[in-house]
Amino acid sequence: MISTNLKMLRQSHKYTQEEVADRMGVSRQAVAKWEKGITVPDINNCIALAELYDVTLDDLVKHAEDEEVGGIQPKGKHLFGFVKVSERGQIVIPKRAREIFKIYAGDSLMVLGDEAQGLALVQKDKLIHFIEAVSMAEENTD
Numbered sequence: 001m002i003s004t005n006l007k008m009l010r011q012s013h014k015y016t017q018e019e020v021a022d023r024m025g026v027s028r029q030a031v032a033k034w035e036k037g038i039t040v041p042d043i044n045n046c047i048a049l050a051e052l053y054d055v056t057l058d059d060l061v062k063h064a065e066d067e068e069v070g071g072i073q074p075k076g077k078h079l080f081g082f083v084k085v086s087e088r089g090q091i092v093i094p095k096r097a098r099e100i101f102k103i104y105a106g107d108s109l110m111v112l113g114d115e116a117q118g119l120a121l122v123q124k125d126k127l128i129h130f131i132e133a134v135s136m137a138e139e140n141t142d
Contacts, residue, residue, distance in 0.1 A: 002046075002061050003037035007071060009053040010035070024048055071139075093121075 010020055010031075017035070021028040026046060033039040043050060050057045054074045080094040093103060101123070104110070108124035 002040060003035055005060055006031075006049065007035040009049075009055065010074060013053060023052055061062070
C-alpha cells in the first residue's frame with residue numbers, strides 16, 4: 001500500500017522523483033524503489049514524507065483506495081462521498097464520518113446554512129463550548 005500511496009501523492013503534488021529525493025535528502029533511486037515496492041522507507045523517512053505531503057502517517061502507510069473518495073486527503077480534511085436526501089429531508093451521515101467526528105445516535109447537530117457556501121453540521125456541545133469561549137474572551141477584554 002505505501003508504494004502506491006507514495007507514487008499517487010508525488011504525482012498529485014506534481015513532484016518528480018528527483019524533487020522528492022532532494023527534499024528528503026535521499027537518492028532518486030531510493031524514491032523509485034519505494035514507489036515500486038522494492039524497499040520501504042524507514043520510520044524517519046515515513047514521518048518526513050507524511051509532513052512533505054501534509055497527510056497523516058497512518059494514511060501514508062496504510063490508506064486503501066476504497067476508504068475515502070478522492071484518495072488521501074490532507075490532515076484533518078475528509079471527503080466522504082455523496083449522500084441522498086430522502087423524501088422527508090433526511091440524510092445518512094457515513095459511518096466513517098460518524099466515527100471520526102464522534103457522532104452518536106441521539107446527538108444534537110446544528111444545521112447552518114449560507115446560500116453562497118452551502119450547509120454545515122455542527123455538534124451542539126462543540127457549538128456551546130465555542131460560544132462560551134467567545135463570551136469569556138469578550139468579558140476579559142472589557
